[in-house]
Amino acid sequence: xxxxxxxxxxxxxxxxxxxxxxCGGDDEEPADANGAANGDDADVEEPTSELPIxxxxxxxxxxxxxxxxxxxxxxxxxxxxxQRLLAVPLGETDPQPDAAExxxxxxxxxYSCTLKSGLLFSDGSELTAENVVHSIERQKAIEHExxxxxxxxxxxxxxxxxxxxxxFNLSTADAxxxxxxTTAAASIVPMSYPADALQPNDQAFGSGPYTIESFDxxxxxxxGINANYSGDRPLNNSGVLLQFYQQESALKQAIEEGEVMxxxxxxxxxxxxxxxxxxxxxxxxxxxxxxxxxNYMVLQVSREPFDEPAVRQAIAQIIxxxxxxxxxxxxxxxxxxxxxxxxxxxxxxxFQEQYGEPDVAAAEQILADAGVETPVSFDLWWMxxxxxxxxxxxxxxxxxxxEDSGLFDVTLEQLSWGQYxxxxxxxxxxxxxxxxxPDFPDASNYIVPFFHTENxxxxxxxxxxxxxxxxxxxTDTDQDARVAAIEDAxxxxxxxxxxxxxxxxxxxxxVRDGVTGVEETLDPSFIFYYNMVSGVEE
Amino acid sequence: MSTRTAGSLRTYLITRVVxxxxxxxVILTIVxxxxxxxxxxxxxxxxxxxxxxxxxxxxxxxxxxxxxxFVQYWEYxxxxxxxxxxxxxxxxxxxxxxxxxxxxxxxxLTSSALVIALLIGVPLGLIAGRVRDTGLDAxxxxxxxxxxxxxxxxxxxIFQLVFARNLGWLPSSSQASPLVxxxxxxxxxxxxxxxxxxxxxxxxxxxxxxxxxxxxTLGLLLSGVFMRIVRINLIQTLRSDYVExxxxxxxxxxxxxxxxxxxxxxxxxxxxxxLQVALLLGGAILTEQTFNWxxxxxxxxxxxxxxxxxxxxxxxxxxxxxxxxxxLLIDIINAIIDPRVRY
Numbered sequence: 001x002x003x004x005x006x007x008x009x010x011x012x013x014x015x016x017x018x019x020x021x022x023c024g025g026d027d028e029e030p031a032d033a034n035g036a037a038n039g040d041d042a043d044v045e046e047p048t049s050e051l052p053i054x055x056x057x058x059x060x061x062x063x064x065x066x067x068x069x070x071x072x073x074x075x076x077x078x079x080x081x082x083q084r085l086l087a088v089p090l091g092e093t094d095p096q097p098d099a100a101e102x103x104x105x106x107x108x109x110x111y112s113c114t115l116k117s118g119l120l121f122s123d124g125s126e127l128t129a130e131n132v133v134h135s136i137e138r139q140k141a142i143e144h145e146x147x148x149x150x151x152x153x154x155x156x157x158x159x160x161x162x163x164x165x166x167x168f169n170l171s172t173a174d175a176x177x178x179x180x181x182t183t184a185a186a187s188i189v190p191m192s193y194p195a196d197a198l199q200p201n202d203q204a205f206g207s208g209p210y211t212i213e214s215f216d217x218x219x220x221x222x223x224g225i226n227a228n229y230s231g232d233r234p235l236n237n238s239g240v241l242l243q244f245y246q247q248e249s250a251l252k253q254a255i256e257e258g259e260v261m262x263x264x265x266x267x268x269x270x271x272x273x274x275x276x277x278x279x280x281x282x283x284x285x286x287x288x289x290x291x292x293x294x295n296y297m298v299l300q301v302s303r304e305p306f307d308e309p310a311v312r313q314a315i316a317q318i319i320x321x322x323x324x325x326x327x328x329x330x331x332x333x334x335x336x337x338x339x340x341x342x343x344x345x346x347x348x349x350x351f352q353e354q355y356g357e358p359d360v361a362a363a364e365q366i367l368a369d370a371g372v373e374t375p376v377s378f379d380l381w382w383m384x385x386x387x388x389x390x391x392x393x394x395x396x397x398x399x400x401x402x403e404d405s406g407l408f409d410v411t412l413e414q415l416s417w418g419q420y421x422x423x424x425x426x427x428x429x430x431x432x433x434x435x436x437x438p439d440f441p442d443a444s445n446y447i448v449p450f451f452h453t454e455n456x457x458x459x460x461x462x463x464x465x466x467x468x469x470x471x472x473x474x475t476d477t478d479q480d481a482r483v484a485a486i487e488d489a490x491x492x493x494x495x496x497x498x499x500x501x502x503x504x505x506x507x508x509x510x511v512r513d514g515v516t517g518v519e520e521t522l523d524p525s526f527i528f529y530y531n532m533v534s535g536v537e538e
Numbered sequence: 539m540s541t542r543t544a545g546s547l548r549t550y551l552i553t554r555v556v557x558x559x560x561x562x563x564v565i566l567t568i569v570x571x572x573x574x575x576x577x578x579x580x581x582x583x584x585x586x587x588x589x590x591x592x593x594x595x596x597x598x599x600x601x602x603x604x605x606x607x608f609v610q611y612w613e614y615x616x617x618x619x620x621x622x623x624x625x626x627x628x629x630x631x632x633x634x635x636x637x638x639x640x641x642x643x644x645x646x647l648t649s650s651a652l653v654i655a656l657l658i659g660v661p662l663g664l665i666a667g668r669v670r671d672t673g674l675d676a677x678x679x680x681x682x683x684x685x686x687x688x689x690x691x692x693x694x695x696i697f698q699l700v701f702a703r704n705l706g707w708l709p710s711s712s713q714a715s716p717l718v719x720x721x722x723x724x725x726x727x728x729x730x731x732x733x734x735x736x737x738x739x740x741x742x743x744x745x746x747x748x749x750x751x752x753x754x755t756l757g758l759l760l761s762g763v764f765m766r767i768v769r770i771n772l773i774q775t776l777r778s779d780y781v782e783x784x785x786x787x788x789x790x791x792x793x794x795x796x797x798x799x800x801x802x803x804x805x806x807x808x809x810x811x812x813l814q815v816a817l818l819l820g821g822a823i824l825t826e827q828t829f830n831w832x833x834x835x836x837x838x839x840x841x842x843x844x845x846x847x848x849x850x851x852x853x854x855x856x857x858x859x860x861x862x863x864x865x866l867l868i869d870i871i872n873a874i875i876d877p878r879v880r881y
Contacts, residue, residue, distance in 0.1 A: 043840055052717070052720070054716045054717060060840075062629055063629075064627070145597065150617075172555075214720070216639065217629065218640060218836075218837060218840070219719065219832045220716060220719055220720060220722050241716045241717065241720050243719075244717040245711070245830050246827065246830060246836055246839065246840060247827070247830065250711045250829075250830040251711045252704070252712075253612055253698065253702065253711055254711060254830075256703070257706075257709055257713065259709065259711070259716060260716060338739075367617070385843075419861065429799065516800060
């Protein structure tokens with residue numbers, strides 16, 4: 001009896017499974033309920049694609065309240081959900097009005113902006129000068145540990161003089177304020193955001209082109225169109241799905257299988273090479289844009305052997321950046337010959353001007369002229385878990401180049417980022433690797449934190465002339481004067497070589513056939529504007 | 539059931555449940571100690587270099603790491619009693635929420651893998667035991683050893699290469715396609731159930747397709763173990779007097795094997811099944827990582843990568859509790875179906 005009952009239950013279960021399977025099919029229907037408003041509002045352009053864009057990434061988003069994040073992935077969502085007073089348009093490097101109608105300096109420490117009229121948040125509330133005041137003040141009140149609020153440190157107070165005018169009073173002259181106002185830290189949030197606490201991620205909304213519809217940082221974030229958006233950005237899709245992957249290999253498989261339309265940050269160098277070579281057969285194309293992420297080697301100038309400028313100069317003379325870019329990174333990075341990367345105003349290939357091609361004989365001469373005994377021994381530190389798997393290979397190549405010269409004896413050392421981050425600024429390492437993402441595409445980002453006497457690296461570098469140039473870079477609102485100071489500073493860096501820049505990483509995405517607009521958004525601003533992308537059903 | 543039998547079962551169950559408490563306490567203590575012997579405090583390790591010393595000190599105080607080890611231990615244990623396992627350092631999520639959001643995916647994977655392991659391992663064990671010392675038996679034993687010994691991630695990668703990359707039959711990662719995931723409302727956090735609740739059969743089928751490779755990978759790992767256990771127990775029971783007696787009575791060989799030997803061979807198998815829960819969960823971590831499966835295992839790896847020891851401690855604690863609880867349940871079931879256990 002029990003046997004019969006079991007058989008009957010098993011048969012029912014099997015039949016049920018077959019029915020369910022029969023109800024399904026191989027064809028996946030595109031999501032038809034993305035919740036996106038599609039052009040009901042006259043101000044919103046009709047999206048050119050009905051499909052939501054599916055973007056796969058290995059990035060980790062932490063917080064989309066601008067007061068709670070200071071990382072690229074979170075900021076990138078903020079850039080698509082909120083407006084700022086100013087923004088750097090695609091392909092350009094200077095701030096232009098976004099939510100503002102205009103902005104200008106009143107004097108060295110006062111900056112005034114007039115807002116556009118008729119701006120609305122996605123909940124229908126109006127965006128006024130009070131929102132700007134609320135956004136800045138809550139950043140400074142919350143002081144979130146992520147540290148994004150520190151960008152606003154020179155803003156002493158901000159006031160709304162009328163409904164559409166906001167005035168920033170600075171504690172000291174700060175020529176970078178317009179750039180700072182383009183960052184996600186200066187995103188304009190609704191008045192309903194708590195003044196002293198973070199808005200929950202799944203309830204975040206702004207006046208930008210997208211609004212958050214679902215939020216799960218472990219799997220997927222869903223963005224729909226903000227029907228109230230009345231800004232200048234074109235809307236080429238009906239929404240965005242951000243799909244998270246833990247491994248680069250899984251992201252590559254997803255783009256090859258068509259599970260995602262775009263794979264952006266990060267594919268491994270070998271996967272990129274494979275997709276460049278064979279991707280077309282699988283319907284995948286590799287798109288490359290100019291990037292402003294840099295990698296560099298810091299030399300501890302406070303003590304031997306790098307307190308001797310000739311030792312630093314000799315290293316700068318030997319290192320072959322082209323070999324690194326080609327043999328280690330397979331062309332996915334561009335050799336960087338100065339502190340400011342290409343694409344940012346003030347870029348000068350100062351190391352190339354100073355040292356020319358890699359030349360061991362010239363390096364030997366530099367050391368001989370300074371009376372330095374060779375080989376010079378030093379420890380060179382790097383971390384395997386921060387800037388990509390290729391960093392180890394890169395330092396292997398640098399070690400080879402330096403030791404093959406017969407002038408240096410290099411001992412490579414590695415440490416995980418958890419420990420590395422606590423010790424790199426304590427002076428214990430002879431030389432060490434670090435990377436840098438700019439907050440905004442202004443050269444000051446690449447000069448001020450590194451070469452002022454009070455720098456975050458605490459590596460002993462100090463130069464009065466450099467400090468004076470940095471003062472100009474920081475405070476002079478005349479852009480020509482700033483660029484001239486940046487170029488001068490860049491040349492001093494090459495002469496003294498306290499830090500040797502190695503490469504700037506291109507921005508690379510893989511896209512399915514028919515996806516357009518990605519190339520346009522991969523510009524030095526390092527912001528992925530989702531609205532630019534359009535996809536077609538394959 | 540006689541009074542004596544009922545009494546001994548009750549005594550056994552009470553004893554087993556009472557022993558559960560010190561067993562859990564020992565495991566929790568081991569987890570606590572292991573997390574503390576690592577150098578540095580968890581806050582500094584997770585966020586060092588990204589926060590000022592003052593902020594780190596505040597976070598350390600907020601997390602209780604500035605208190606004595608005994609106070610921390612007491613708070614850890616009392617927190618578990620209140621089902622409060624703390625809040626993750628890197629993204630401020632309550633650890634219990636990780637189980638709520640990601641537990642369904644792990645449950646789907648492990649239960650499917652268990653079913654596959656049973657469907658493969660038990661029949662193969664039965665066949666191998668029945669045809670002992672033949673070429674087929676040898677082949678099945680090799681299969682059992684290989685599936686058990688092959689690293690899960692290796693098997694997973696092979697499956698991805700063959701069935702996803704080369705043949706294109708099945709997807710290689712995630713619980714469902716991104717567009718499908720987006721359109722199914724999350725009610726239970728178990729995707730297949732949510733798809734059924736939404737009446738979305740296409741989404742359900744999509745989820746099944748995504749489940750096949752990871753479940754097969756993990757299931758094969760266990761099937762080798764099951765096959766070997768069933769085989770050995772069947773061989774032993776086939777030598778028993780009562781089996782010989784059945785044969786002497788003229789019972790057909792098929793009935794002897796299935797009704798007499800096989801059913802009795804499954805009794806010790808139930809005990810072993812409980813022990814495999816730990817293997818199943820351990821394998822699930824690697825399987826989830828290989829297939830980008832958004833379960834507790836992949837979250838554990840994610841938080842390990844971020845050096846978020848609060849999250850890691852919380853996840854390990856709950857997984858350990860799950861294993862101990864499963865062990866308790868298996869012991870109870872065993873005591874009910876096998877009287878020898880309770881005497």
